[in-house]
Amino acid sequence: MNQPDYVEVEQLLNAQRSLTDAAEAHGTLAGSLCAVADYAFQDWLREILPEGRAEAETADVLYGLFTATSAALEQTDMEFEPLLPSDAQSLETRTAALALWCQGFLYGLGSGSIPDASGLPGEVGEIVRDFTEITRAGVDEEQGEDSNESAYAELVEFVRVGVQLLFEELAPARHAPLPADEPLH
Numbered sequence: 001m002n003q004p005d006y007v008e009v010e011q012l013l014n015a016q017r018s019l020t021d022a023a024e025a026h027g028t029l030a031g032s033l034c035a036v037a038d039y040a041f042q043d044w045l046r047e048i049l050p051e052g053r054a055e056a057e058t059a060d061v062l063y064g065l066f067t068a069t070s071a072a073l074e075q076t077d078m079e080f081e082p083l084l085p086s087d088a089q090s091l092e093t094r095t096a097a098l099a100l101w102c103q104g105f106l107y108g109l110g111s112g113s114i115p116d117a118s119g120l121p122g123e124v125g126e127i128v129r130d131f132t133e134i135t136r137a138g139v140d141e142e143q144g145e146d147s148n149e150s151a152y153a154e155l156v157e158f159v160r161v162g163v164q165l166l167f168e169e170l171a172p173a174r175h176a177p178l179p180a181d182e183p184l185h
Helices: 006-015 022-035 041-048 056-074 091-109 122-134 145-169
Strands: none
Touching (some): 006 022, 006 056, 022 041, 041 056, 056 145, 091 145, 122 145
16 A cells, blocks of 8 residues: 555644544544545544644645555455554554554544444454454563564554454445434544
């Protein structure tokens, strides 16, 4: 997936006094796209920015991220990638970002027509419950660096594939109408 760089998005969000960091903002986007039919760019900006709008440069980059994420989820070739810090960052930083990404995803997922995503049946519900566990992820100081790196890589791959599966499996719920008396948020 050709999406903007994590550091660039993080810097732009900081300059806009974002309510989230880059990982959590992207998680929110992915979760919302899984849960809400016709989720729009402006809907996402209202979630992550205090005024719900961005300066032109930031809006252009965020729109690029929005469209790249949406397109990747629509593809069947599993190109979706969570926006996370590069491997040049410390494992602690990457693990914390993955936890925040999952937190944002669960928030976005809760914005749709599924009242309690953790109560979903079968594999889909298990993935959501696992994402909840990942929000508490940390580096195990008792394990070696290679072991921790391997565990992190496995979690990222699990999240990447899990999001794609959730997007596909939740399509019917995403297109179900919300009850008239319930707002989106």
